[in-house]
Amino acid sequence: MAIEFTKYHGLGNDFILIDNRSSSTPVITPEQAVKLCDRHFGIGADGVIFGLPGENGTDYTMRIFNSDGSEPEMCGNGIRCLAAFLADLEGDAKKSDQYRIHTLAGVITPQLMPDGQVKVDMGIPKLLAGEIPTTIRPANEKVINQPLEVAGKTWDVTCVSMGNPHCITFVDDVAAIPLEIIGPEFEHHPAFPQRINTEFIQVVRPDYVKMRVWERGAGITLACGTGACASLVAGVLTGKCERKATVELPGGPLQIEWLEIDQRVYMTGPAELVFSGKIE
Numbered sequence: 001m002a003i004e005f006t007k008y009h010g011l012g013n014d015f016i017l018i019d020n021r022s023s024s025t026p027v028i029t030p031e032q033a034v035k036l037c038d039r040h041f042g043i044g045a046d047g048v049i050f051g052l053p054g055e056n057g058t059d060y061t062m063r064i065f066n067s068d069g070s071e072p073e074m075c076g077n078g079i080r081c082l083a084a085f086l087a088d089l090e091g092d093a094k095k096s097d098q099y100r101i102h103t104l105a106g107v108i109t110p111q112l113m114p115d116g117q118v119k120v121d122m123g124i125p126k127l128l129a130g131e132i133p134t135t136i137r138p139a140n141e142k143v144i145n146q147p148l149e150v151a152g153k154t155w156d157v158t159c160v161s162m163g164n165p166h167c168i169t170f171v172d173d174v175a176a177i178p179l180e181i182i183g184p185e186f187e188h189h190p191a192f193p194q195r196i197n198t199e200f201i202q203v204v205r206p207d208y209v210k211m212r213v214w215e216r217g218a219g220i221t222l223a224c225g226t227g228a229c230a231s232l233v234a235g236v237l238t239g240k241c242e243r244k245a246t247v248e249l250p251g252g253p254l255q256i257e258w259l260e261i262d263q264r265v266y267m268t269g270p271a272e273l274v275f276s277g278k279i280e
Helices: 030-037 076-093 179-185 225-237
Strands: 003-010 013-019 047-053 060-066 101-103 104-110 119-124 146-152 153-161 165-170 197-205 208-215 246-247 252-258 265-269 273-280
Touching: 003 197, 013 076, 030 047, 030 119, 030 273, 047 076, 047 246, 060 076, 060 153, 060 252, 060 265, 076 101, 076 104, 076 265, 076 273, 101 225, 119 179, 119 225, 146 179, 153 225, 165 225, 179 208, 225 246, 225 252
Parallel strands: 013 047, 060 101, 165 197, 208 246
Antiparallel strands: 003 013, 003 273, 047 060, 101 104, 104 119, 119 265, 146 153, 153 165, 197 208, 246 252, 252 265
16 A cells, blocks of 8 residues: 655654544554665655644644654654644645644644744643653752763753653763764663653853754754753753743754743744655
């Protein structure tokens, strides 16, 4: 059976999008997703995203398989791509520019903006060690500027969950970080029982930071939306950032804001169609 797909990217973080609205179960397996994500023998992507029927009153459900076959709770760049994909599928029948999407991280609400950008209500960050989860601090305490030994060096880390786990460390020069060496050491560190996404942040100004990321299950990527959100939260918690800032990733900038009034984080960035095809 042929399966139609469309490839999108959000700042170079690229995904294979599949219309899965006729079934609540993904139409391909994690093992098949690994093959499709292979950049030499497949389509090439950081993950496969399925748009499934909504649950509990939501418009749609999002599932995602990473390029290694694992399933994350959510993906910030991916949900922007999914919103653009769903709007394209709906075409003229589109009822709204905003969707309520059920994810393993809760209900996420992306909104298509008039300028082509997608603004996403990413919800309220979780800050307690038990919510990350991590064993760096007791479960009911926050992890802010805590020492962690990784790859023979002590790093000051702050941990934030945006529905998926993030470990943020601030550095003088993100370009100098050997991500391919350090990233796996963080991801598989015993302090993180469900593994971890790791962001290295260089604060240029309180409203402008540079970020590089090692994503759990995907490795080095050009952008990570939940990571950008978690990094701004970490910057505010450590007194390094303002509540609204541009996060510059290798693939381009995201606008992130952590509102004080309701503690919700908002991410705004692009979602761009690459091409469509069929999997035979």
